Amino acid sequence: MNVSLREPVAADASFWAGLRAEASARAVMPFAALTGSQLAERLATAAGPVALNDEGELLRIIRVDGDVVGLVGAHRRSSMMQSTELSVHVAEPWRGRGIAAAALHVWTGQLFDAGYRRLWATVSAGNAASCALWSRLGFTQEGVLREHYLIDGRAVDQLIYGLLRSERKTPPQPAVVRKEN
16 A cells, blocks of 8 residues: 655545545534635645745645545644644545554654644544544644534534654554655
């Protein structure tokens, strides 16, 4: 299995809309209602090089042997603080194969190489698979944002996971990982 990341293009909007529509995703994340053209615009804006001095959202498409299977992101980027919030979403049929871990290993490496010193993620408290993923990658649970998200009218705690550049470890790789241009 060959896992790679590539910059998004507007044509990826329908795939992203499908990810956002998955019941398992909607159970743990609040998604703003966006049209296909709004998603395409957001994808186009979130392409580009990984650079510390740019604070806009960055997104990358996860591919496995050429198939589009997910998305990673860097949000709330701060050049002053040299930190950013990460996200990952792998389509339901592709979960449980180590794809998210492999993609995040590449993504965190690119961000640290660009000069970030701290990466962090928020995870809904009941999302055991995501909590295990971030821990496996060396992230430390740093705190709880109590009732931070409203998901389908429910107040949901968000756990904060963080990783410093000095703490990064190389996890066992379940897949061949490469950066795709």
